[in-house]
Amino acid sequence: MRALALTLAVALAAGAASAAPTLNSRYADPAQPDISGIWQVTGWFSFSADKAIPKLRPPYDGLYAKRTTAFNAGKPIDDVTADCLPPGMPHIQVVPYPFEIMQTPGRVTMLFEYAGQVRRIYLDGGQPKEPDPTYYGTSVGRWDGDTLVVTTNNIREDTQDDFSGLPHSDALTITERFHRTAPDTLEDRITLDDPKAYAEPFTSTRVYKLHPAWTIGEYVCEENNRNQIQANGVTGFGVPTASK
Amino acid sequence: MMERPVHLSRLIGLVLALAALPAAPALAHHSFAMFDREHATPMTGVIKDFQWTNPHVWIQVLVPDAKGAPQEWGVECTSVNFLRREGWEKDSLKPGDKVKLMIFPLKDGSHGGQLNKLVELNGSTASLPGYQ
Numbered sequence: 553m554r555a556l557a558l559t560l561a562v563a564l565a566a567g568a569a570s571a572a573p574t575l576n577s578r579y580a581d582p583a584q585p586d587i588s589g590i591w592q593v594t595g596w597f598s599f600s601a602d603k604a605i606p607k608l609r610p611p612y613d614g615l616y617a618k619r620t621t622a623f624n625a626g627k628p629i630d631d632v633t634a635d636c637l638p639p640g641m642p643h644i645q646v647v648p649y650p651f652e653i654m655q656t657p658g659r660v661t662m663l664f665e666y667a668g669q670v671r672r673i674y675l676d677g678g679q680p681k682e683p684d685p686t687y688y689g690t691s692v693g694r695w696d697g698d699t700l701v702v703t704t705n706n707i708r709e710d711t712q713d714d715f716s717g718l719p720h721s722d723a724l725t726i727t728e729r730f731h732r733t734a735p736d737t738l739e740d741r742i743t744l745d746d747p748k749a750y751a752e753p754f755t756s757t758r759v760y761k762l763h764p765a766w767t768i769g770e771y772v773c774e775e776n777n778r779n780q781i782q783a784n785g786v787t788g789f790g791v792p793t794a795s796k
Numbered sequence: 797m798m799e800r801p802v803h804l805s806r807l808i809g810l811v812l813a814l815a816a817l818p819a820a821p822a823l824a825h826h827s828f829a830m831f832d833r834e835h836a837t838p839m840t841g842v843i844k845d846f847q848w849t850n851p852h853v854w855i856q857v858l859v860p861d862a863k864g865a866p867q868e869w870g871v872e873c874t875s876v877n878f879l880r881r882e883g884w885e886k887d888s889l890k891p892g893d894k895v896k897l898m899i900f901p902l903k904d905g906s907h908g909g910q911l912n913k914l915v916e917l918n919g920s921t922a923s924l925p926g927y928q
Binding site: 626766 | 806827829850851852880904
């Protein structure tokens, strides 16, 4: 009798499990559409995969022209990431290191392999009040059907949109629409609305692939950074340090 | 007796890892502008030091100059995690190893570059990837 009850319980549990939607990972929240798992961007790592840029207003156009000239000469300037400072938003969304999305009640958390960075997306109103500008800003999300819509503002001006040095101002508001277009594909339609730096809002759609077998590794940028920015603002290529 | 399947599975893992090389370039924590990525260039030398570190793994190579005197070159690789996913390990290279590499040289002509791939190790063909 006891064996029969156990068999029934196992069968019921199995039935319940097969009826539930398949989740990407153990870190999904059954109350939300599932975008959990380990993802990596596809395509080139400029803000737009096709390297298109927003229409820049002065003085940001001049600043970007100066950076582009230095870049093309092989002497990139103002690249704060070379000093191991965080890339910030929106740059972190286009670096090709993988990141993990974890979903918990009222929260979507993105854990980036790149320098161990974190984005907290608040779905429950728990975001900081009257925040100061930060590298990743303040992100508030809501579900629009199976699309996660995230609005981010309070972003520092001294970061760049990508490694080409594309600038933004502190008036930047970013709207993202995360949507799974296939079981292994996540799309992020990213709109940059920056009335100080850009003549009009600029949108780029980036695509991420799921890597279920990967794990996120540790990455401490300060461990052996030989690319510190030099006194002239140019990214360095350091002399050999002692063997680690 | 127990070691053999472990080694076999590791070998299969390596083959799978190499077969699944990402089309996207592995990357740096800084811009690539300093490197001449149009011209992958062969480099032959002897390993002086292999730094299995972040944000970059570094290969220090002694390369003979025109007069045969060894010159030290620094070759920047991607991160530990990227190389590990592509089949590298912390002891893939050791001081004294003879290597042939392909590198994207520094545009300013100084002794350095970015690893494109390892093609030969101690006289044997190797195929460990770097930046694509």
